[in-house]
Amino acid sequence: MRLSSLMNDLSSGIFSQIAQEKAQLKANGVDVIDLSVGTPNIPPMQCIKQTIANEAMKDESYVYAIDDLPELKIAAAQWYKRRYDVDIDAQSEVCAVLGTQEGLAHCCLPVIDPGDTVILQDPCYPAFFVGAALARAQIFRVSQRAENGFLIDLNDIPKDVARRARLMIVSYPNNPTTAVAPPAFYDELIAYAKKHDIFVIHDNAYSELAFDGLRVGSFLNHEGAKDIGAEFNSLSKSYGYAGARLGFCVGNSKYVSALKQLKSNTDYGIFLPVQRAGICALQSDECVVRETAAAYERRRDILIGAFASHGWQIDKPRATMFVWAKIPEKFGTDDVKFVQRLMQETGVLVVPGSAFGSCGHGYVRMALVQSEQRILTAAERIGAFLKGQ
Numbered sequence: 001m002r003l004s005s006l007m008n009d010l011s012s013g014i015f016s017q018i019a020q021e022k023a024q025l026k027a028n029g030v031d032v033i034d035l036s037v038g039t040p041n042i043p044p045m046q047c048i049k050q051t052i053a054n055e056a057m058k059d060e061s062y063v064y065a066i067d068d069l070p071e072l073k074i075a076a077a078q079w080y081k082r083r084y085d086v087d088i089d090a091q092s093e094v095c096a097v098l099g100t101q102e103g104l105a106h107c108c109l110p111v112i113d114p115g116d117t118v119i120l121q122d123p124c125y126p127a128f129f130v131g132a133a134l135a136r137a138q139i140f141r142v143s144q145r146a147e148n149g150f151l152i153d154l155n156d157i158p159k160d161v162a163r164r165a166r167l168m169i170v171s172y173p174n175n176p177t178t179a180v181a182p183p184a185f186y187d188e189l190i191a192y193a194k195k196h197d198i199f200v201i202h203d204n205a206y207s208e209l210a211f212d213g214l215r216v217g218s219f220l221n222h223e224g225a226k227d228i229g230a231e232f233n234s235l236s237k238s239y240g241y242a243g244a245r246l247g248f249c250v251g252n253s254k255y256v257s258a259l260k261q262l263k264s265n266t267d268y269g270i271f272l273p274v275q276r277a278g279i280c281a282l283q284s285d286e287c288v289v290r291e292t293a294a295a296y297e298r299r300r301d302i303l304i305g306a307f308a309s310h311g312w313q314i315d316k317p318r319a320t321m322f323v324w325a326k327i328p329e330k331f332g333t334d335d336v337k338f339v340q341r342l343m344q345e346t347g348v349l350v351v352p353g354s355a356f357g358s359c360g361h362g363y364v365r366m367a368l369v370q371s372e373q374r375i376l377t378a379a380e381r382i383g384a385f386l387k388g389q
């Protein structure tokens, strides 16, 4: 059997590789502290778990869901109105996805033919690359550099690329760099997309995890966004719902309808108890999400503070559940080697920045997905390691 060329493009994900190394370390008796995968360790609210449990006991929950529950789409539209003051038509402008990972993996297919150009950030969340690869797109990557606050500069996109490009995937607050885009960025992006006839997908997975009183909005809140774009939003981080797999694509109705059509050919919908409990999450009091954000903020402060006391100065992220750090100078720029050494010598797992694109070279990403105590222990171990070098 010959595997397709696609399989070369989709190397086994970085997180699977880290999981293997973690298993090996644990088998050797190492007390591993895993700050690699952004899997939230803050459980969902009681009412969410209870709804899943109750619904899962009903025989009628085990039919193919096929479609999104109308109540779920209404709850998502109401959430957009309440949270971002964006008007969404529940019927035509919302499509639920099996987690935004699935949505992003499929997001290019409604608009991209093989060979069409897709613009991605560098570094970026790996699912964006997967989406472009599945559509057999040509990929152009636009740098996110420290000197530009890790924002893309649209002037960095060559004119011929802009002419060819049919889709652009953008995400702020950004994983992995944690950058937050100012409102003016989105206005520029929309004007640019209109000028060059490029469809924009914005991933807003971290709008709820913003710190120090920051309120992050929606791309769809900007004039003209729905004409040229759509936004993905996830319940995974905001509501501790990652394993249940529920997210949304919201925005341009032609795009949403095409995505639905695509999905009607690839899956049979989302387990009904997951949809019902998703409604409960979307209708819950916002203070629960605020508490979750506050928990990540405390963890951030502990990690950054402990590193600073060991001489590793890192800018405080304003949002997301990650810390994006330039590796200390004495380690050069080889982030993969640095991560390997941390793993072997401290038992702390983090992700090399280059796993997110070549512009991530020399950086590491740490996910704030352990308790405050474990985060402090991780930082102390790393601090001792740095001192010993």
Ligand SMILES: Cc1ncc(COP(=O)(O)O)c(C=O)c1O
Pocket: 038, 098, 099, 100, 101, 102, 125, 127, 171, 175, 203, 205, 233, 234, 235, 236, 242, 246, 247
């Ligand atoms: C930027 C971004 N988008 C999407 C996802 C996928 O989230 P989910 O599939 O759980 O909705 C993640 C997960 O870490 C992410 O960081």
